[in-house]
Amino acid sequence: MHARMLQDAGHQTKVAINVSRAQLISPKFAQALYAALICSNVKPELIELELTESLFMDISDTVQKNLKDSIAAGVSLAIDDFGTGYSCLANLKDIPAKKLKLDRAFVVVLPEDKRALAVVRAMTQLGHELGMTIVAEGCETKEQIEALLDAGVDAIQGFYYARPMPEETLLPWLQSRNTQ
Amino acid sequence: MSNTDNSKPTEVDSLFERSIIDVGIPPCPLILDRFMSEIGKDEPNSLRLANIIGADVSIAAGLIKTANSPFFGIRQRARSVNEALTILGLKASSRAVAGIILRNSFPNIPNLERFWDASARIAYLSGWLAQQLEIRGLRAEDAYTFGLFRDCGIPVLLGHFPHYADVLSEANRDAERSFTKVEETVLPTNHAMVGCMLAQSWWLPEEICLAIRNHHDLRILESVGSELPMLSRRLIAIAQLAEHIVQEQLGLSLTQEWPKLGDACLRLLDISEPQLESIFVDAAAVINTAD
Numbered sequence A: 001m002h003a004r005m006l007q008d009a010g011h012q013t014k015v016a017i018n019v020s021r022a023q024l025i026s027p028k029f030a031q032a033l034y035a036a037l038i039c040s041n042v043k044p045e046l047i048e049l050e051l052t053e054s055l056f057m058d059i060s061d062t063v064q065k066n067l068k069d070s071i072a073a074g075v076s077l078a079i080d081d082f083g084t085g086y087s088c089l090a091n092l093k094d095i096p097a098k099k100l101k102l103d104r105a106f107v108v109v110l111p112e113d114k115r116a117l118a119v120v121r122a123m124t125q126l127g128h129e130l131g132m133t134i135v136a137e138g139c140e141t142k143e144q145i146e147a148l149l150d151a152g153v154d155a156i157q158g159f160y161y162a163r164p165m166p167e168e169t170l171l172p173w174l175q176s177r178n179t180q
Numbered sequence B: 001m002s003n004t005d006n007s008k009p010t011e012v013d014s015l016f017e018r019s020i021i022d023v024g025i026p027p028c029p030l031i032l033d034r035f036m037s038e039i040g041k042d043e044p045n046s047l048r049l050a051n052i053i054g055a056d057v058s059i060a061a062g063l064i065k066t067a068n069s070p071f072f073g074i075r076q077r078a079r080s081v082n083e084a085l086t087i088l089g090l091k092a093s094s095r096a097v098a099g100i101i102l103r104n105s106f107p108n109i110p111n112l113e114r115f116w117d118a119s120a121r122i123a124y125l126s127g128w129l130a131q132q133l134e135i136r137g138l139r140a141e142d143a144y145t146f147g148l149f150r151d152c153g154i155p156v157l158l159g160h161f162p163h164y165a166d167v168l169s170e171a172n173r174d175a176e177r178s179f180t181k182v183e184e185t186v187l188p189t190n191h192a193m194v195g196c197m198l199a200q201s202w203w204l205p206e207e208i209c210l211a212i213r214n215h216h217d218l219r220i221l222e223s224v225g226s227e228l229p230m231l232s233r234r235l236i237a238i239a240q241l242a243e244h245i246v247q248e249q250l251g252l253s254l255t256q257e258w259p260k261l262g263d264a265c266l267r268l269l270d271i272s273e274p275q276l277e278s279i280f281v282d283a284a285a286v287i288n289t290a291d
Helices: A002-008 A029-040 A061-072 A089-094 A104-108 A114-129 A142-150 A167-179 B009-023 B029-039 B046-054 B057-067 B081-088 B090-103 B113-133 B140-149 B153-160 B164-173 B179-186 B191-201 B206-213 B218-222 B230-250 B257-269 B273-290
Strands: A015-018 A047-052 A076-082 A099-102 A133-136
Touching (some): A029 A061, A029 B191, A099 A104, A099 A114, A104 A114, A104 A133, B009 B090, B029 B046, B046 B057, B046 B090, B057 B081, B057 B140, B113 B140, B113 B230, B140 B206, B140 B230, B153 B164, B179 B191, B206 B230, B230 B257
Parallel strands (some): A015 A047, A047 A076
16 A cells, blocks of 8 residues: 555655565565555555565465465565574575575674675675575665675665654655655 | 545545445445435435445445555555444545546446346345344345445456456356356456455455456355355355345346255255245345335
8 A cells, every 4th residue: 555655656666575474475465466456556666575584484385386476576685684583595595586685684784894794795606606696684874885886785774764654654754865 | 424534634645535445346336426416405415325335346346455555554454445434434435436527537348237137136135144144254234245246347358358248148158157257268267256355355354355356166165164254155155145035036046056055055054945935025125125
């Protein structure tokens, strides 16, 4: 519904939706997704489903099917908080996600922690090879952003740009950002 | 209904219009005509206005959604059109309804006559049945709300998939498979799931949303345990019984749902065969006065 509001206001802004494990293992997941897309009348390209890597501890056939159906519905997938949980590379290979979001744990110690930076660089390269865009979460300083961009990260998310905000302030914020 | 509720008329008007458009279901023209002729009178009758508004899926949903919007910041959510009217005020609501009728910016979906007619009848009779049966925890207003919105996914799918009318007639005729199974052979979803999502977007209570989502599912209806709240099951049962009575009275056997779900519904409502017969007799009089 938020995506619809943004779309109506003329913003082709993606809206990310967190998916819980209970939702992802439900055999009716795809039906619910299609129903939500139909009711909200929003373009599926504007919807991104965020999955945390703990969801992938076991990828059952149902989960596989739900992920495939989601992509068939036109939405895209992103892996959230990557790098601190199970981080199973075999799963990473199998999940048809377009975006990999690196956990903020790697970001907050930058730029001082060179070892963290090495891991970020390696994960970024791996993600790129798998055809994913890499997003770093939780950036708060200019120095962190410089280090991350230098490591090849594609996009930055965090308080440095904007704190979480309610709907009423989001539209004016997007407006001012687009006209700058 | 008090006349002292015009606190924020313009916001309510635009919120309401927005809600109706979001609902995505056109209001019934016949009900709109009735509404306009009542409101055009020198002294419109409040009760009659409320009843007219409450018989239309689109307007009722728009009012409930408006009343439940964060703008009003009311903790207790409206679960019926009457509660929505209490929150918004009949006067402000009527003005908003008249405004959107005049602007006439509804989606154009053909062949909704049967949907409008069935929803209003089933809602009315469901409310009446709930009063007659006096089942603990089952309020007549909830039964009315559920009966009105049970099939609200249908017009949305009709507007979205050009061939849905054919799917619908096939599902109506199928005596073996569940209604939603038939839909799912052709569509990626079904009208019960779409209706549930809509009802959630109007902030209707979860029991009503779940009832909408599962109202063709015999397995869940009969399952033991907590898969579906008892209130949801009974709402499903009462509306199904209402549909059965309406179809019998009008001599139209349009669906196969009663043969598939009827026994389970009677068990949920604890109704015996002789009791059912007397309900039929009493209901006949009610249906005739409602027209």
